Amino acid sequence: xxxxxxxxxxxxxxxxxxxxxxxxxxxxxxxxxxxxxxxxxxxxxxxxxxxxxxxxxxxxxxxxxxxxxxxxxxxxxxxxxxxxxxxxxxxxxxxxxxxxxxxxxxxxxx
Amino acid sequence: xxxxxxxxxxxxxxxxxxxxxxxxxxxxxxxxxxxxxxxxxxxxxxxxxxxxxxxxxxxxxxxxxxxxxxxxxxxxxxxxxxxxxxxxxxxxxxxxxxxxxxxxxxxxxxxxxxxxxxxxxxxxxxxxxxxxxxxxxxxxxxxxxxxxxxxxxxxxxxxxxxxxxxxxxxxxxxxxxxxxxxxxxxxxxxxxxxxxxxxxxxxxxxxxxxxxxxxxxxxxxxxxxxxxxxxxxxxxxxxxxxxxxxxxxxxxxxxxxxxxxxxxxxxxxxxxxxxxxxxxxxxxxxxxxxxxxxxxxxxxxxxxxxxxxxxxxxxxxxxxxxxxxxxxxxxxxxxx
Numbered sequence: 001x002x003x004x005x006x007x008x009x010x011x012x013x014x015x016x017x018x019x020x021x022x023x024x025x026x027x028x029x030x031x032x033x034x035x036x037x038x039x040x041x042x043x044x045x046x047x048x049x050x051x052x053x054x055x056x057x058x059x060x061x062x063x064x065x066x067x068x069x070x071x072x073x074x075x076x077x078x079x080x081x082x083x084x085x086x087x088x089x090x091x092x093x094x095x096x097x098x099x100x101x102x103x104x105x106x107x108x109x110x
Numbered sequence: 111x112x113x114x115x116x117x118x119x120x121x122x123x124x125x126x127x128x129x130x131x132x133x134x135x136x137x138x139x140x141x142x143x144x145x146x147x148x149x150x151x152x153x154x155x156x157x158x159x160x161x162x163x164x165x166x167x168x169x170x171x172x173x174x175x176x177x178x179x180x181x182x183x184x185x186x187x188x189x190x191x192x193x194x195x196x197x198x199x200x201x202x203x204x205x206x207x208x209x210x211x212x213x214x215x216x217x218x219x220x221x222x223x224x225x226x227x228x229x230x231x232x233x234x235x236x237x238x239x240x241x242x243x244x245x246x247x248x249x250x251x252x253x254x255x256x257x258x259x260x261x262x263x264x265x266x267x268x269x270x271x272x273x274x275x276x277x278x279x280x281x282x283x284x285x286x287x288x289x290x291x292x293x294x295x296x297x298x299x300x301x302x303x304x305x306x307x308x309x310x311x312x313x314x315x316x317x318x319x320x321x322x323x324x325x326x327x328x329x330x331x332x333x334x335x336x337x338x339x340x341x342x343x344x345x346x347x348x349x350x351x352x353x354x355x356x357x358x359x360x361x362x363x364x365x366x367x368x369x370x371x372x373x374x375x376x377x378x379x380x381x382x383x384x385x386x387x388x389x390x391x392x393x394x395x396x397x398x399x400x401x402x403x404x405x406x407x408x409x410x411x412x413x414x415x416x417x418x419x420x421x422x423x424x425x426x427x428x429x430x431x432x433x434x435x436x437x438x439x440x441x442x443x444x445x446x
Contacts (some may be wrong), residue, residue, distance in 0.1 A: 038287075060267065061313060062312055089256040092335060092363075093316065095357070095358065098357065
């Protein structure tokens with residue numbers, strides 16, 4: 001399975017970086033790794049997708065789930081590092097209007 | 111006589127022959143014997159036990175130590191026997207599941223079945239092909255009394271069985287909202303509330319709902335995060351995107367949808383699709399939108415149904431006949 005998930009979880013910030021392909025085969029692993037993290041009260045979560053070469057709608061489903069979970073726990077959720085193809089996916093689905101996304105990697109998050 | 115009754119004499123024959131002349135023939139027969147035993151669900155420890163009794167009978171000087179050594183082998187084989195029987199059971203269950211899945215796929219076909227309506231002045235083509243057994247894509251046509259047609263095209267994210275079940279729920283809710291059919295935004299807003307209440311966290315639905323008014327040839331539509339459609343202008347020979355903004359169904363309870371209008375000139379086309387069309391992948395990468403446009407253009411002189419069919423066939427070929435995602439393509443062509 002061609003996916004790598006890096007989690008840096010500390011008191012104030014949960015940083016996640018994903019690389020590889022997110023599709024129907026790798027999405028379950030992504031979901032199992034990230035959903036528990038999103039259940040923390042007032043979590044501040046940043047997901048960096050700059051290493052993601054492909055994502056299909058199943059992958060999008062994982063992020064929708066994450067977003068809803070974080071919101072239900074009054075946390076913050078942000079996605080960074082979107083390629084233009086992924087950016088389009090978030091725009092078509094209207095998610096770009098409700099999820100904080102940014103196409104550039106900010107600061108020195110790797 | 112069945113295998114079990116004659117298996118001892120059969121085994122004796124193979125063993126005796128082999129011990130006499132060491133022929134390959136006996137080895138071949140023992141392979142066949144093994145296949146027959148499996149077909150008859152003979153556990154491996156039973157074969158070992160049979161071997162032991164035959165050895166005692168054939169060789170009177172077979173020492174007690176040698177005899178007892180077979181007890182160890184027997185014990186070891188018992189474990190294999192369990193694993194084998196479990197395997198048989200699972201194979202059986204798998205077969206049952208496959209059959210059920212096929213039945214479910216048929217039920218879905220019937221439940222979601224929709225006929226492409228025949229409308230004077232409008233040529234309609236539609237194709238929907240699932241990547242697996244169950245289709246997560248969905249389209250639905252309704253022709254109303256004054257001849258106008260409403261079209262829903264949707265994609266449930268999440269694949270396979272759960273997605274298909276969800277689709278059936280959507281179809282059911284659509285059928286129970288007939289009074290709203292005249293307004294795409296109302297349809298989407300109502301469905302959004304249904305989905306928001308019922309569907310699990312990571313599942314969602316995209317839908318484009320449109321009404322083609324046959325009297326003034328106005329196409330009114332709204333989109334819930336669905337792959338944008340295309341408009342083909344026949345006199346300019348040009349494609350443009352049918353812009354529509356709107357959030358996926360099932361994310362926020364109070365989402366409002368915007369309505370858009372497009373006047374369709376004679377010979378022009380409305381093209382609607384699922385993301386299985388634009389997300390088609392080949393070994394080398396994505397099939398770009400330009401490829402899709404050129405495929406449509408190549409077939410543009412044909413009837414709508416022939417266009418969608420040919421485009422599907424060529425995209426399927428580009429993907430090596432292995433669909434990655436459910437594929438749906440609908441074309442509405444205003445007749446000249």
